[in-house]
Amino acid sequence: MTAIVQRAGFLTSVQDLGRTGFRQLGVSTSGALDSFALRVANLLVGNDEGAAGLEITLGGLQLRFGDERIVAWCGGEFDVQIGSRALPAGHVGQLQSGDGLKFRRAQFGCRCWLAISGGIDVPVVLGSRSTDLRANFGGLEGRTLRGGGVVPLARRPGSLPPPTPISSWAGPHDWVSPAKRYPVLRFIRGVDWSRFDDATMKRFTISEFSVSPDSDRMGVRLEGPELKRKHETDLISEAVAPGTIQVPPSGKPILLLGDCQTIGGYPKIAHVITVDLAVAAQLRAGDGVRFSEVSLEDAHCLLLERERDLDRFRIGVSLQRS
Amino acid sequence: MEIIPLGDSALVVRVREQFEDAPEETLNEVLRVFQLLQRATIPGVVELAPAYTSVAVFFDPVAVLKSNGAANGVFDELATRIRSTIVPASRRHRRRTAANAPRLIEIPICYDAEFGFDLDRVAEHTKLSGPEIINLHSTGEYRVACIGFVPGFTFLAGLPRNLATPRRDVPRKEIPPGSVGIGGAQTGIYPLRSPGGWNLIGRTPLKLFDPAKNPPTLLHPGDRVRFRAITREEFESLKQ
Structure with a gap:
């Protein structure tokens, strides 16, 4: 077998x-x-x-x-x-x-x-x-x-x-x-969103980023306009999650995926919502990607809706088999 | 206490604002919150990740919804459950503190130059001699503030201030398992072959992470740790 x-x-x-x-x-x-x-x-x-x-x-x-x-x-x-x-x-x-x-x-x-x-x-x-x-x-x-x-x-x-x-x-x-040929990842604001300057917040949502070749199962490394914080103070390390977008001092964001570490010290500008991790997992070197903000409530509604659709699909599949 | 979303499937309970001001007290409070949440088994909560000042709660929004309420209230519902788990327990906890005294674990370390690649760098920065560094490092008592970076990597609080040494500018691509390092004001042990930027001063023969065991790590958050300097021969005989 x-x-x-x-x-x-x-x-x-x-x-x-x-x-x-x-x-x-x-x-x-x-x-x-x-x-x-x-x-x-x-x-x-x-x-x-x-x-x-x-x-x-x-x-x-x-x-x-x-x-x-x-x-x-x-x-x-x-x-x-x-x-x-x-x-x-x-x-x-x-x-x-x-x-x-x-x-x-x-x-x-x-x-x-x-x-x-x-x-x-x-x-x-x-x-x-x-x-x-x-x-x-x-x-x-x-x-x-x-x-x-x-x-x-x-x-x-x-x-x-x-x-x-x-x-x-x-x-x-x-x-x-x-x-997706033109992927747009929906995000909710990160814990450290307000630590970035106004121009950066805007840049993050209107710019296209490109996927760097040194991306892997830990994270998608992104090239694009530099994301700057108001003050370069050190943050105390706390949990990160798959979907977290953290910004190291280089100003180049990293979208964390399933193999990411459990704790990190870089500021978290945003989090890609769970349903869009399916799209994020398809990004490869050279691809362009954009980000669009949604509310936490919307993120949950989208997830629950997909789960309800899956419940129906499960029934459909079992009927196909019988 | 603040509760902040960490994406749509996790949240962070900020227990304290600062760590350095009162490390011991902060760590105890973080661990108390961690243990309370662990025991509470709140529906939909999948796992927890304590760090210096916070406890992250990973949850399944679908399971939270199934146990209560409407989709637009998943976060609020969970935050309410978390708050009610943490607040009223504080009186009960004080009585329990004695029973929950942290474990003391001794870790043997060989500080020979063969393992302590960066002893010279630390000596240069701290203006201390090699033996002084080893003596200071191995006589202190530390606590596991949290575990992360790779499975079983311990961030230890309690490094004598005069041993603090900035991380290397260029991290090493590969660090041998068991290596003990100093990174800024922290010390820690690399359990696995991994990249890393800390200054290496020695190595332990003990296995800090073993996925075949449950629990898989030798050290746990909150443990008290002491180092014991050992010879090269002892290192070989203790090697796991």
Whole structure:
């Protein structure tokens, strides 16, 4: 019950919905950078929403399956094939033993999440199967996939396979393909918003920033107009969260993602709202991105609305299976 | 006490404005709030992150909503629950303080030049000799103010003032696990191979973070810490 890694791709790791409960000891969330995409992919293949899948960065992954599986993926614009058949985002594909699954280089967007029926069978470490790539634990011995290695798969759930090799139906477009050509990330003001000067506040909301190449799962580093504080006083370190935009002395903001540290001392100008982390996870070097302010109440309403839609989708998927 | 949003799925409870003015008292108060929130198991609260002057509360807005109220009141609802958890408990706590006395943990450190890459830099800055630095560092008592940066990285309060040394201008790309450093007025131990800008003065043979254990860290927020200078031979025999 394994898949053989023929090519590991640029950076592929085992992730679930992330690690919680050890933040007071400095343990990061890790997990799928777009946990919603992984939940949707898992629902499509009949898994628990929290089953471990693969996070594929920029593509290049090639797997060969040792048994029959159902797969689905959500994320950026990738060409994915089962053998010679295309598997578009959000569709459900059936693999026979010996079949290959190939992710070509992303046309745009940065990452995608692959769910395999049964889920990936790696040990639960500190409550999660996610790979912590900074502290090197969880997932496959704390590291990314390697060519020639295997991905252990758990027993398949009891649900019926789809009648066709590739389903004709798919998940909602916005969920399965969250990458945007002109991304605008909605934010709420950060704790230190008022520490920045008026021109900076304005600049932050009207300017386009570009994604720097040294971005990773810890954070998206942004280039653009310099963000200046009124006074360069040292702040006392406190918690940061995925979505936090902090501004180091260089004036170049960093949007923190799932692998970010738990505590930081840089001023926090803003926080990207949870529903837009799906878009943020698709940013790659050279992309332009803008920010637009919303209220905390709106951020919560958007999240709750998406959750209600997912409840309905869950019912829809179970009807498709029955 | 201030409660401020940290995005839409976390908030910060600012327990105190300052740390340096009264580190011991501030730390005790932060830990008291941390423990109260931990015990309270408020619906929707996922995890907590204490730091010098604050406790961050990470929550699932959907779960908060399911347990009470309307979407536009998620934050207010949670803030109210947090306030009521923290305030009335203060009288009860005073009686408990004795039982909650912090643990004292001894950490052996080898201060040999082989590990203390930056002893010379610290000596130059502090105008102290190597033995004086080692003696000062290993006779003080410290407290774990918080843990962060990487899993198990302890920010220790209580560094003798005359040992304070600014961070290196260019951080090292890779620091060996167990390295003990001074960064400004703080001291701490790097539990894992990681980048870092603190001045390294020694190394402990103990494993500070082990994900196979629960809890995974040797030290916890609030612990009292003493260092003991050891020889190179002892370092080898204690190595985990």
